[in-house]
Structures are given as C-alpha cells and as structure tokens.
Amino acid sequence: MPSPSEPTGERRPRAMVIDHAWRGLGPGLESLSGPGGAPLTRTVKLIVLPLIVRPALRPDLAADFLGPVQADCLEGLIRESGTHLAATAQWFTLLKRARRALGIVAGNPQDLYFQRCFELATEHGVPPAGSDVMAGAVVEEVADAAGGRTVEALKEHLTDAARRSWLERELATAWESxxxxxxxxxxxxxxxxxxxxxxxxxxxxxxxxxxxxxxxxxxxxxxxxxxxxxxxxxxxxxxxxxxxxxxxxxxxxxxPQVGRGASTATLPAPLDRTLFERLFVVLQSSARREDLPPVPELVERETGRSxxxxxxxxxxxxxxxxxxxxxxxxxxxxxxxxxxxxxxxxxxxxxxxxxxxxxxxxxxxxxxxxxxxxxxxxxxxxxxxxxxxxxxxxxxxxxxxxxxxxxxxxxxxxxxxxxxxxxxxxxxxxxxxxxxxxxxxxxxxxxxxxxxxxxx
Known part of the structure; x- marks a missing residue:
C-alpha cells in the first residue's frame, strides 16, 4: 500500500490542487495572492486549510497527495467558497486601511486579520456602506487581545537597567547549574x-x-x-x-545573553540567540498572541528555557x-x-x-x-x-x-x-x-x- 506522503498513479500534490482551484476563482483576490496569482502561504495556512478544507473533519483531504476523487472534492470546496474569499479580500484591504489610520504597526497584518476577515465575510458578505467604523473596531479589538504581547512591549520590558541586570544574573546562575x-x-x-x-x-x-x-x-x-x-x-x-x-x-x-534588538535578516543560529532574539521570533510569527503568556512571564520562562x-x-x-x-x-x-x-x-x-x-x-x-x-x-x-x-x-x-x-x-x-x-x-x-x-x-x-x- 503506498504511503500517503508519496504520489502514485493519478495522485496530485494537495498544494497543486489548491493552487489550480485558486487561480480558477478569477480576479478580486489580489490582497490574498502573491504576484504570480497563487494564494499566499499565509492564505493557505490561515484560511484555506483550517476554514475551508478543515482536514480534521475531512481526513481524506489531509494527505499531501490526493487521488482524483479527493482532488475534485477539494477543488469544489474552494470554488464554493469563492464569494466568501472575494469578500475576505475586501475586508482585509479595509482592515489594513483602518490599521494605518489608527497608527498600529505591531504584528503582521496577515497573521492578525486573515481569519477575522473570513469571519466578517461569512457574516456580512462584502463590506457594506459605513464599514470603516466596524473595521476600526475590529483592528482595535485585535490589538487589545494581544495584550501588549508585542515586540515593542518586549523591547520596553528589557530596557529597564535593573531588570536587565537581574536577568543577566539569572542567566549566569542557570547556565552554571x-x-x-x-x-x-x-x-x-x-x-x-x-x-x-x-x-x-x-x-x-x-x-x-x-x-x-x-x-x-x-x-x-x-x-x-x-x-x-x-x-x-x-x-x-x-x-x-x-x-x-x-x-x-x-x-x-x-x-545566552539578554540582548537589545533583533532583525529577521541577521538572526544568528538558534542556540546562539539572545533572550530578545528568541522571543522576537515568537512574537513576530504568532497569529494568536492572546494565547501567549504576558511579556514578563514570557521573559521569565525563556530565561530558564534558554x-x-x-x-x-x-x-x-x-x-x-x-x-x-x-x-x-x-x-x-x-x-x-x-x-x-x-x-x-x-x-x-x-x-x-x-x-x-x-x-x-x-x-x-x-x-x-x-x-x-x-x-x-x-x-x-x-x-x-x-x-x-x-x-x-x-x-x-x-x-x-x-x-x-x-x-x-x-x-x-x-x-x-x-x-x-x-x-x-x-x-x-x-x-x-x-x-x-x-x-x-x-x-x-x-x-x-x-x-x-x-x-x-
């Protein structure tokens, strides 16, 4: 019996099936797509798989390679969601505009808003007249849910000289023991x-x-x-x-050292990273920051973990x-x-x-x-x-x-x-x-x- 991770016969990569179905939806999805027209990686990860395909409920669509019947089913699910996806793209554009107006810069907008936009599209369809107020409220709600779990909050927390000295001592003690x-x-x-x-x-x-x-x-x-x-x-x-x-x-x-900053372009090898760099990656890549502990607790735990x-x-x-x-x-x-x-x-x-x-x-x-x-x-x-x-x-x-x-x-x-x-x-x-x-x-x-x- 062939492994589900390998193609045999007419089996097709699930990613290829998604790409083909996505392109067949036509225009209106630009804010959810890459320059070549394919769905963004985050679109697949945050919208298509968990909200449309739902592999947990459809285990036959969870494999990396799909047979003809499964591929047709997957394409059908995406086609049926075309209207919701087009509305999702419009809501995402609206939420980004509200984010700029509110001066919010923390977090990746795709991580923060993609799933909320799909929910809004499912409930309201395309943004109705006067949706700017609703978009602003959603952006503020998401920012509040993050509860200060941002890179900026981490930087502020580690700026305090007394706290930095204490953390350095804690790191030294943990390392020596x-x-x-x-x-x-x-x-x-x-x-x-x-x-x-x-x-x-x-x-x-x-x-x-x-x-x-x-x-x-x-x-x-x-x-x-x-x-x-x-x-x-x-x-x-x-x-x-x-x-x-x-x-x-x-x-x-x-x-490990405490550290003062980080850049995705210059991150060192994992075990060479500072406390700041370790948590920087976590905060930057988190789609649901409300699931993370508050920054002080994050720092305390990472001190021992590192x-x-x-x-x-x-x-x-x-x-x-x-x-x-x-x-x-x-x-x-x-x-x-x-x-x-x-x-x-x-x-x-x-x-x-x-x-x-x-x-x-x-x-x-x-x-x-x-x-x-x-x-x-x-x-x-x-x-x-x-x-x-x-x-x-x-x-x-x-x-x-x-x-x-x-x-x-x-x-x-x-x-x-x-x-x-x-x-x-x-x-x-x-x-x-x-x-x-x-x-x-x-x-x-x-x-x-x-x-x-x-x-x-």
Missing part, C-alpha cells in the same frame, strides 16, 4: 531515532512504534542536549558533521530534535549517495520528493558539469544549499519546536512528530524552489543549453 555529564552517549539516542524514522516511512502512514515513547521516557532528547554541552563527536556516522548540525556556529553552545538542553523544556520536543537531526543528515536532494549509511524509509520518502523538483534537477546538472555555471554563479550558490541541506532544515525545525514549547504544545506521539518533521522538509524545499525561481527571473536573457530549460 546545568547538569554536566561528559559520559553521556549521544550516539545511543541517534540510533533509536533511526528506528523511529523507519516507522515513519511505513506503508500506509506512520507505523505503530513505541520507540518514540520510550525515547521520551528515557529522556534521550535531554541527554543528547547535554552531550552537545560536553562536545559530542561522530554521533551521526558521517565525517565532517558537527553534532549540533548548525544549531550553533560555536564549538559549544554559548551562554539554559535547558537544546534550548527547550519539553522532552518530546527535544526528542523531535534528535529525530530531525537523524533525518537531516540523510537528506540528499542531489542524489550524490553521500551521507550517513542505512537511510530509513522516511529518508527515501523525503529524498525522492526533493529529487523530482525541477530546481533540484537543474542544480544536479550544475554540480556534475565540468563547466562553470553559465549564469554567473547565482544558481551555483543555490546548488550549494542542496549539498548541505541539513543546515537550513535544523534551523527551521528548531524554530517550530521552540514555538510549540513556548505555547506548551508537546508532540504526543510519533505521528504528530512526523507531521512536523515532514512539514519542515517540505517548507525548506518550497523555500529553495522560490529562491531558484527568483534567481532565474533576475538573470539576463540567454539561450539555454540543449535539454536545459530556463524554468525551474
């Missing part, structure tokens, strides 16, 4: 992770495996994190791979880091055959998906070509990312797990863990695809070599 055990065996946790990943690639979906639960019970995620503090070596079974896989740029993770193994409190999330590392070191989108031996069923599923990507096929041709990249090196740099895919994978995985830790959302079973691990792999792949396409659009027109189209 970490459990240290140079004899911790990280390789044992990695070996168990391979067993769990084999179960993740079981035919028909994630197999019934007790390995994940036993890893949590034995605290192997925490033990692995302690091994990183003691400078573990050779745990992945491949030369040249640090045990931390890019979670830090240092030989050993450094003691000094915990792998920078995480919850053991299930730490174990997910170990599983993710085992998956990451076996990622081989270029099909070079290099990396760790004994790849699992999970590796085969993810790698085969990546190797079908047109952008990856082009990068593979570049890596074996005896001639330099004719496009001046732009694509060669992107090809290099595919030679070390574990770096981007682990960085993105840690951020997602950290967000769950802040919200108190553990991964209860192997199926839940695999959904996150596989989702991060897809996210990294789609991000690389977008950057290749962007690079191709920026290149000067030049005749393509035989058999090598310009598109990706």
């Amino acid at each position: 970490r459990p240290q055990d140079p004899g911790v065996d990280a390789a044992a946790a990695v070996a168990r992770a391979a067993e769990a990943l084999e179960a993740c690639g079981a035919p028909g979906g994630v197999g019934n495996s007790t390995v994940y639960a036993s890893m949590i019970e034995a605290g192997q995620g925490g033990l692995f994190g302690r091994a990183l503090w003691a400078h573990a070596n050779g745990v992945w079974g491949a030369d040249g791979l640090p045990a931390h896989l890019g979670l830090t740029t240092r030989r050993l993770p450094p003691r 000094c915990a193994p792998l920078g995480l409190y919850d053991e299930s999330l730490r174990v997910a880091v170990v599983l993710g590392g085992q998956l990451a070191v076996g990622l081989d989108p270029l099909g070079t055959g290099k990396g760790v031996s004994g790849r699992t069923a999970a590796h085969r599923a993810v790698n085969s998906r990546w190797r079908r990507e047109a952008s990856v096929l082009r990068a593979r041709r570049m890596t074996v070509s005896p001639h330099p990249d004719p496009d001046g090196g732009v694509l060669d740099a992107l090809a290099q990312d595919l030679r070390t895919p574990w770096a981007a994978y682990m960085r993105r995985l840690w951020v997602r797990l950290h967000g769950r830790d802040v919200r108190g959302a553990p991964l209860a079973d192997l199926a839940s863990a695999w959904a996150v691990l596989d989702g991060v792999a897809r996210s990294v792949m789609m991000d690389h695809r977008a950057r290749v396409r962007s690079a191709l659009r920026s290149l000067p027109a030049a005749p393509a070599r035989a058999g090598e189209p310009r598109s990706a």
